[in-house]
Amino acid sequence: MALTIVWFRQDLRLQDNPALLAAVSRGAVLPVYILDDAGEGRWAPGGASRWWLHHSLAALDAALRARGSGLRLMRGESGAVLRELAGQVGADAVYWNRRYEPAAIARDAAIKAGLGAAGVEAKSFAGSVLFEPHTVANKTGGPFQVFTPFWRHCLTLEVAEPVKLPAGAIAGPAETPGALTLAELGLRPAIPWDAGFRTAWEPGEAGAMKRLKQFLAGAVERYADERNLPDRDGTSALSPHLHFGEISPRQIWSAVRALGRGTGVFPPSRGAQVFLSEVGWREFAYHLLYHFPHTPEAPLREEFARFPWRSDAAQQRAWQRGQTGFPIVDAGMRQLWATGWMHNRVRMIVASFLVKHLRLPWQDGAAWFWDTLVDADLAANTLGWQWTAGCGADAAPYFRIFNPILQGAKFDPNGDYVRRWVPELAKVPVEFIHAPWEAPPLELSAAGVVLGRNYPQPIVDHGEARAAALAALQTIRKG
Helix, strand or coil, X not given: CCEEEEEECCCCCCCCCHHHHHHHHHCEEEEEEEECHHHHHHHCCCHHHHHHHHHHHHHHHHHHHCXXXXXXXXXXXXXXXXHHHHHHHCCCEEEEECCCCHHHHHHHHHHHHHHHHCCCEEEEECXXXXXXXXXXXXXXXCCCCCHHHHHHHHCCCCCCCCCCCCCCCCCCCCCCCCCECHHHHCCCCCCCCCHHHHXXXXXXXXXXXXXXXXXXXXXXXXXXXXXXXXXXCCCCCCHHHHHCCCCCHHHHHHHHHHHCCCCCCCCCCHHHHHHXXXXXXXXXXXXXXXXXXXCCCCCCCHHHHHCCCCCCHHHHHHHHHCCCCCHHHHHHHHHHHHHCCXXXXXXXXXXXXXXXXXXXXXXXXXXXXXHHCCCCCHHHHHHHHHHHHCCCCCCCCCCCCCCHHHHHHHHCCCCHHHHHHCHHHCCCCHHHCCCXXXXXXXXXXXXXXXXXXXXXXXXXXXXXXXXXXXXXXXXXXXX
């Protein structure tokens, strides 16, 4: 009987898993996950991602055990582990779903060559995007660098229906040499900051489907109007589930399509249309990463390599800790630390503050997000930071500098988001909640706030910081 090793990576689900379906179709299956930090290089999972990965692996193992199988956990260089394991268990094939990060592409090619030389079939499948990056091109045959024409083109393409794993047991070997326990992988964070994670999230395929169902049952209809309001539960919060492949974009697309079944209308509402365009931004992020593999570390727009970034450890630390004195910024950074996630509108605000008010390198912000986000995704993280810094494809112009006071007033008008995550400001009147330093002393005293003592003074002046940022921009234009 044929035996196929299925190498799980960022596809931690049973349904719409092309590699798993193909393996089951040909015979017995050995599901494997390999922790290969060296192979991931500097983009090995950060602390928050490792927390999610721990629980996602546990959920996948439970789902496989319910099918009479189980997830084998290994550690080491992926190619060597797979070749040795195939020889030990007599596997004649290794299947996996493709990834699109530069290091993963190179590693997969080497692994295919190594397995082929050992007489083992190595085959990869498309399972993590709607459209593989190499299949989408502009009219000249090159990559898109602007989202709108990219997505307009994608909407002319057919999205395949998700593939379904047949019911029943998954046959395979009972024992695996060298398999580790989940605890032995050591994924849990060394510092105990994850208490809020456990109440905010349910990692795993079942948790992903539950969140999608809840979102489509109500919030999707309001999505176009509420997705920018951080005090509301107006987004899908599916990003970590998508990153770890607990749900696929095809499953999301199919579920939204089902909402309009019988009406002939797709997307079935304005909210659904805007939501699917956000899935499109994820596609665009992978398109850019695939075609411009240097961008996680260097700007796409070469002139920004000359930008005069500052270095200020104290201000960077204040930003990381949510102690900048700008309430909407501090609320976002504290939400990130407490839950491993931050509302997308607030991500733009805090990123703009770092690169434009403080003029600290966008790479430093991307590195902090990489370590603290449960949805840390190389493509999306790179796109977001380069967009904010003005140095990427379809980027916000550098001279667009978010005013954190006005952004707070617009998107958190009653201050509910700030009050939740910056509780020392809970009693500040709404007219001063986003600029407490402007409140009369008696108002601050009544609210129990002493600036500089229990809440910081602003670490920069918005007007002065904006002027300095624009002046810095002029230096690269002249160069």
